[in-house]
Ligand SMILES: Nc1nc2c(ncn2[C@@H]2O[C@H](COP(=O)(O)OP(=O)(O)OP(=O)(O)O)[C@@H](O)[C@H]2O)c(=O)[nH]1
């Protein structure tokens with residue numbers, strides 16, 4: 020963590036703030052960031068939140084190229100499928116005089132792919148620093164933005180955000196228990212809620228402890244945030260029913276722990292998930308929608324869950340899931356999953372295809 024915590028430049032009144040947190044905040048406001056390491060640096064302007072005026076200030080000579088994810092570039096036929104198969108890999112698109120801000124938006128956002136054919140030709144050129152470019156795409160994902168930037172080389176400086184800073188932004192090791200309190204819920208009146216904060220200022224994760232620890236491995240559910248399903252009762256997924264059924268099962272089994280992980284949209288954020296839904300309205304399935312947006316099929320990191328369980332003193336668990344990745348990742352992070360408990364919900368006409376896709380394309384045991 021040490022490197023990620025760095026004083027702001029003297030005089031701005033903020034004593035200590037994570038470098039990545041500041042960059043994430045800046046990107047959401049459409050400000051440029053500089054990422055650097057090993058004597059190299061790139062300056063980046065986020066396509067989603069910038070505008071033509073900011074682009075003119077960032078790039079007065081009209082020379083900045085575009086940085087896209089390899090999977091988005093493959094959809095645009097700018098890179099081959101093999102490159103796209105490597106998650107996180109970036110592709111640089113050479114700037115041509117006619118590539119203005121609006122063309123960049125069309126390159127970044129697949130929403131209009133079907134209705135407005137893109138102009139061209141676009142030329143993919145080698146990425147100057149693949150490591151810095153991959154870190155930039157990761158930063159966009161953490162910020163909940165489309166993975167697309169205007170990019171130009173920058174002066175290397177000690178103040179640049181490094182790929183290590185970006186990796187630390189979601190480092191589970193930085194998590195600690197901030198507070199805990201009694202929370203009677205309909206499934207269990209004696210429940211307790213525990214909040215986990217990260218030293219790097221990332222999202223606050225929460226655990227709901229149902230019943231009393233009795234020395235047996237708890238029934239555990241890793242629930243990734245789903246605003247649409249958890250709050251609005253969306254029928255497009257099975258999250259809402261899974262959440263309620265998990266709490267009921269824990270209450271029925273004696274005790275359990277529900278981890279409410281702030282991994283909306285399998286880690287791509289609410290706006291990007293809703294973009295994925297818009298693509299699903301056009302006929303793409305949940306996997307292809309993520310890939311067309313330029314993201315991994317599943318961008319979650321379950322080490323955060325392992326850290327939370329460890330902080331709660333529970334390293335042997337019975338895990339409610341159909342997702343083999345959750346079992347494997349917890350195991351790698353030192354949690355002994357003594358049993359996988361299937362967690363299937365009855366499909367409805369709106370989520371049947373989604374559940375079939377999980378079974379057929381992401382290895383879910385459904
Ligand atoms: N990107 C994206 N995320 C989705 C979509 N549908 C649901 N989600 C998100 O997927 C996550 C829910 O996944 P989980 O309930 O953990 O499901 P899972 O990984 O299939 O595993 P289990 O339910 O444990 O078997 C939530 O963050 C939802 O917001 C979608 O079409 N696209």
Ligand SMILES: [Zn+2]
Pocket residue numbers: 245247248249256257258259
């Ligand atoms: Zn959902």
